[in-house]
Amino acid sequence: IVNDVLCQAARQGNQDFRTTVEAYLPPLISAAASFEKCPKHIKKLQNLVSIWKSKQYTSDAVIPKLQEALAGSTVSATPEPVNTSLKLAKEAPFILPSFHGDAS
Incomplete structure (x- = not known):
């Protein structure tokens, strides 16, 4: 799934x-x-x-980190923070519908 999403992001030029x-x-x-x-x-x-590298789905700086992870090195389970203006899902407004299921 990640490969498909990266492919679509590359095709659409979504660098963010x-x-x-x-x-x-x-x-x-x-x-x-x-x-x-x-x-x-x-x-x-x-x-x-190697596909991600050849098709440039990821930046060149990430490829060595991925190869390190494949080699069995311990990679931190917490990713490095990224400063983007993405809104977290839990911050999104949540509105329940007036009823659930069959209205009859």
Whole structure:
């Protein structure tokens, strides 16, 4: 799913989204690569990172971090903060409808 979203963001030129997501990619790849006894799984992740590099879905500065995460280095589970003006979902107004389910 992340690959598809990065592809769409690249096609539409959405650099803000890409920059925001890049902070979360190393911990995500590290978690996905934590299955040490699955070499096919690791190979798929390596191919994915190489695709992201060749198609420039991520910035060049993130690729070494992703390769480090694949190599088994410990990557911080908390991503680096990104200074963007994104509104958090929990800050969005939440309005319940006047009724739930069948109105009859």
